[in-house]
Amino acid sequence: xxxxxxxxxxxxSFFYQKIIKLTPAQKDQDHIATLIYSNPKIPDRTQxxxxxxxxxxxxxxxxxxxxxxxxxxxxxxxxxxxAHFWIDQIRxxxxxxxxxxxxxxxxYLIQDIGLTKVGLLATLGTIRAxxxxxKCEKLSLEIxxxxxxxxQQVMNVILEIKKGNKGETLQExxxxxRESFQEKGIQKLILGxxxxxxxxxxxxxxxxxxxxxxxxxxxxxALNL
Numbered sequence: 001x002x003x004x005x006x007x008x009x010x011x012x013s014f015f016y017q018k019i020i021k022l023t024p025a026q027k028d029q030d031h032i033a034t035l036i037y038s039n040p041k042i043p044d045r046t047q048x049x050x051x052x053x054x055x056x057x058x059x060x061x062x063x064x065x066x067x068x069x070x071x072x073x074x075x076x077x078x079x080x081x082x083a084h085f086w087i088d089q090i091r092x093x094x095x096x097x098x099x100x101x102x103x104x105x106x107x108y109l110i111q112d113i114g115l116t117k118v119g120l121l122a123t124l125g126t127i128r129a130x131x132x133x134x135k136c137e138k139l140s141l142e143i144x145x146x147x148x149x150x151x152q153q154v155m156n157v158i159l160e161i162k163k164g165n166k167g168e169t170l171q172e173x174x175x176x177x178r179e180s181f182q183e184k185g186i187q188k189l190i191l192g193x194x195x196x197x198x199x200x201x202x203x204x205x206x207x208x209x210x211x212x213x214x215x216x217x218x219x220x221x222a223l224n225l
Contacts, residue, residue, distance in 0.1 A: 046125030
């Protein structure tokens with residue numbers, strides 16, 4: 001079985017589609033039994049980090065993990081980048097494994113496609129909390145974060161996507177942001193916020209979606225591959 005937690009109203013179905021597509025199923029019964037718990041009442045993760053009040057989100061995240069475990073989950077995956085700031089606390093709250101999307105992504109970039117320098121698009125909370133930076137640097141993967149000006153643009157894009165806006169203007173803005181990173185010699189951009197991949201109908205050659213990496217890891221674990 002594979003189970004995960006999602007709380008943004010778009011994330012669970014978007015991530016679940018990835019699970020379905022990656023599962024080598026020939027009939028209904030070949031698919032993976034899945035429990036989705038979407039809790040929109042969890043306090044804003046970015047604001048909890050920026051306001052130095054991590055406990056606001058921590059208790060809700062821990063409780064959500066316990067609900068999944070009580071529901072019969074054999075392991076948990078979390079399709080939210082910023083929430084990984086609390087992954088150690090979440091792991092301590094349950095007895096079942098919790099996959100780490102950040103670590104899985106870093107290992108994929110280094111071991112599977114041989115990258116050495118990447119850029120990061122993420123919420124300000126994820127950037128400030130060094131959610132990606134610490135793990136990438138430990139694995140000798142150089143990671144470039146946005147300037148303050150570019151970071152504000154990234155946040156604007158993320159907030160617009162949350163409102164349901166996926167228009168051409170936003171996509172053009174992401175292209176300009178990408179170009180600013182390419183000038184720094186990055187090989188790929190990590191779409192380190194689960195809203196960002198919603199802008200694109202297909203995978204892009206210049207970006208890595210950590211949810212894709214996590215979905216592959218979840219299917220592999222669920223099927224004992």
